[in-house]
């Protein structure tokens with residue numbers, strides 16, 4: 001058996017041979033800008049805690065929270081502990097918390113003021129000494145977009161010369177192509193592309209990754225995953241909630257910037273992309289960018305926007321968008337967008353991708369449905385009108401996670417009556433406690449330096465250039481808003497978009 | 509009984525949790541063909557539960573039972589059951605039952621409560637117990653959401669008037685009537701009297717009010733003539749006289765309530781014969 005030992009391993013511990021190595025992140029310090037904010041408390045600390053509980057963080061680790069709000073280290077620890085207890089997915093364990101709390105510091109600073117940065121550098125150096133974080137730095141920018149440039153500049157100018165430096169940038173990444181390019185340029189002034197991690201938390205979701213597994217690890221799907229067998233694709237990112245008090249943000253963003261530019265186009269890219277040669281960050285992202293480049297810009301007729309009026313959700317009457325606190329009573333911001341997109345390449349030419357995203361829709365659901373072409377000539381007599389549906393493969397991302405397949409089957413008994421049967425494998429329930437939150441996966445990947453699930457500069461720019469053209473033709477007319485009732489499936493124009501092609505949105 | 513759930517997301521979460529085989533810890537694969545929704549006002553609760561129990565095995569599905577309780581304070585109270593039945597060698601069918609109490613104002617918009625819980629892409633059947641409040645918002649909303657409405661007009665007071673309102677919704681939703689299904693053996697029997705029955709002018713039906721009206725309406729609409737109806741009340745359809753002459757009792761046993769509902773759940777298309785019969789219940 002000795003021949004099989006790889007030469008480079010011969011110098012290493014022979015006992016490790018055959019044992020699975022779990023990649024451990026390097027020692028490092030994490031600096032969170034915006035530590036007094038909502039994201040830090042609701043997502044980042046619960047994620048760090050769950051990583052700590054599973055011993056996935058490096059043993060030599062430190063966290064520095066930074067924001068303008070005055071707070072002591074202990075206040076910060078208490079607030080984050082409450083966040084973990086309220087929003088965490090794991091039961092609270094004091095020992096794990098103590099381990100993390102011991103490594104936490106807080107710095108109150110004005111981002112524009114150099115003394116603040118120097119204070120952070122001082123605390124980081126202390127952590128290097130005390131926790132052995134050895135100069136590696138991960139900066140998390142959990143701040144509003146307006147605050148990013150200043151922080152990036154300050155951090156860049158005071159970056160550690162020992163070890164690596166990485167930067168996580170939250171969405172939204174710009175608000176159009178121009179601002180995204182400007183932001184990329186600012187980042188690239190002090191950092192390399194390989195040091196920049198742009199978050200789209202959808203990519204951190206297990207099921208989104210599972211889509212890649214489904215496609216590329218199962219021989220039966222890939223041969224039919226193309227224009228010859230697929231009639232069309234439908235992607236739905238539906239929320240039943242409204243804007244939840246985030247009027248200031250949403251009025252500026254709308255559905256196209258909040259969801260379409262990032263999550264929606266990511267889902268299209270993952271569905272349509274060619275198999276990458278390997279699963280390294282650049283191979284996967286190269287393929288995704290190719291899809292974005294191959295996408296036609298949809299004409300005005302192929303995009304429908306909407307805004308919700310009053311209606312009912314879960315039996316309760318809810319206000320119209322224009323009645324939400326903080327929203328302009330004449331607002332023209334869209335809360336719904338649907339579009340017919342084409343990926344113009346050999347695999348997908350002439351196969352439409354119908355996508356829709358919106359707030360206050362009938363249910364919360366994120367799904368990718370691949371609708372296959374119908375059987376050419378079903379030789380069954382008793383098939384009632386509209387009984388026989390085409391085969392549909394649905395990848396469920398939210399709220400259930402799993403896959404389902406719709407096919408025709410014979411009803412037991414005499415005759416040959418057919419009926420659509422829906423068979424699903426929703427593993428959400430089984431592995432529920434085991435499914436990591438998107439942020440856990442993303443923070444860990446970043447600690448490991450793996451950028452596969454983060455968005456690259458060129459990818460973001462492709463996304464924005466598509467959005468820009470849509471927004472540009474929207475500017476030319478005034479939509480008659482509101483045009484759909486809260487709690488329904490969106491404006492009638494979206495149904496027409498499908499009906500014109502002799503198709504319909506999937507029901508419910 | 510499981511803890512009460514106060515929102516759709518809690519219900520979804522609980523369904524996910526229960527969809528796991530407690531022995532193996534593996535998710536249960538689910539096969540479904542439809543969503544069955546039942547609207548059950550208080551007076552019908554017991555009868556409805558009996559029928560549900562007989563239904564599960566034949567229709568691997570999700571059932572949503574709505575209990576309107578308008579006099580209570582506003583709230584939504586749900587609970588969820590995932591039942592598994594052995595279906596032959598090593599095979600199990602899993603059915604999900606979601607029970608929802610719609611209290612206070614939540615009664616007003618039931619469609620928005622069930623919509624998030626419908627199984628994607630599959631037909632939705634609504635069984636409405638008692639007389640539907642035709643024209644009122646909760647009912648109209650539900651009619652817009654579902655594919656097929658199943659009623660049992662035996663449960664309705666004041667027949668035949670309500671048939672008129674029923675006829676008005678035929679173009680909007682496919683309707684099945686269990687009372688109609690219960691007359692099928694007798695219809696076959698009466699059809700066997702052709703051509704002698706062509707000139708009939710009077711029938712006497714011993715059975716429920718609904719059966720009497722529907723049989724009369726059926727004969728009128730099929731034969732295109734005016735036929736007088738005499739009705740003698742009974743729980744079951746036990747006799748039909750044609751121009752004073754008793755018709756022989758049809759062969760076979762009467763189907764049980766779960767079977768009747770079950771048969772209706774297998775139909776998808778409009779039943780024009782029934783619709784015509786309903787329209788002809790009033791001369």
Ligand SMILES: NC(=O)c1ccc[n+]([C@@H]2O[C@H](COP(=O)([O-])OP(=O)(O)OC[C@H]3O[C@@H](n4cnc5c(N)ncnc54)[C@H](OP(=O)(O)O)[C@@H]3O)[C@@H](O)[C@H]2O)c1
Pocket residue numbers: 033034035036037038039040042043067068069111141142143144145146147170171172
């Ligand atoms: N919350 C989420 O679930 C979520 C989800 C996806 C993306 N994001 C993104 O994550 C970032 C942070 O979101 P968040 O929800 O945590 O926001 P937030 O609650 O408003 O917190 C913003 C943080 O940034 C600090 N800040 C720095 N400069 C600021 C300035 N000029 N104006 C206002 N605040 C400033 C604030 O602290 P001080 O005032 O103490 O300095 C605060 O800690 C945003 O880019 C957001 O789009 C958030």
